[in-house]
Amino acid sequence: MAIISEKFSIHTQGNNDIIDITKYVRNAVYKHNLSEAAVYVYAPGSTVGITNIEFEPGLLVDLPEILERIVPSDVSYHHDETWHDGNGHSHLRASVIGNNTMVPLFDGVLQLGQWQQIVLVDFDTKARSRNVWVQIIY
Numbered sequence: 001m002a003i004i005s006e007k008f009s010i011h012t013q014g015n016n017d018i019i020d021i022t023k024y025v026r027n028a029v030y031k032h033n034l035s036e037a038a039v040y041v042y043a044p045g046s047t048v049g050i051t052n053i054e055f056e057p058g059l060l061v062d063l064p065e066i067l068e069r070i071v072p073s074d075v076s077y078h079h080d081e082t083w084h085d086g087n088g089h090s091h092l093r094a095s096v097i098g099n100n101t102m103v104p105l106f107d108g109v110l111q112l113g114q115w116q117q118i119v120l121v122d123f124d125t126k127a128r129s130r131n132v133w134v135q136i137i138y
Contacts, residue, residue: 004032004136009129012122016064016093020055021132022117025103026110028134037105037138044131047090047124049097055117063121067093090123097121105136 006028010019021041029039043050053059070093077088101118104111112118122130 002138004138006134006136007131008134009131010120011129012120012127014122014124014126014128016067017122018055018060018063019120019122020117021050021120022055022112024132025118025134029105029110029136030108032136033108034105034136034138035108037136039103039105039110040100040133040135040137041103041118042100042133042135043120044133045094045099047087047094047122048099048130049094049121049123050099050101050132051097051119051121052101052103052112052116053119054115055119056115067096067123070096085125087123087125090125093121093123097123105138 008024010021012019025041041050071089073089079088079091080086120130120132
């Protein structure tokens with residue numbers, strides 16, 4: 001077993017910014033001309049998420065709306081009392097979504113569904129640059 005590590009950065013706007021990173025992941029994987037592998041995608045940080053979703057206008061509205069119902073942004077959280085940074089909801093939303101996904105590579109192709117993309121969601125309250133790690137295990 002061997003592991004190849006790749007990294008790329010994405011600038012985000014924060015506040016539930018949802019970015020389709022599928023092409024970046026594909027570029028990181030396909031340049032190695034592998035046939036079969038496990039592809040692990042990870043974003044370090046406690047206010048960022050990585051998930052799979054159909055990147056279409058309706059879901060780009062639905063995802064933030066459902067997260068607002070699950071983890072409201074207008075509630076005072078203990079984190080905010082400790083740090084006074086107003087992003088307690090950002091940390092909790094990232095915990096709900098998670099900050100990684102795994103996609104198999106078969107016959108040299110990432111096995112995403114027809115309507116499935118890999119997305120990064122920045123839940124923090126400000127714009128920033130996010131690093132994304134792609135580890136290819138083969």
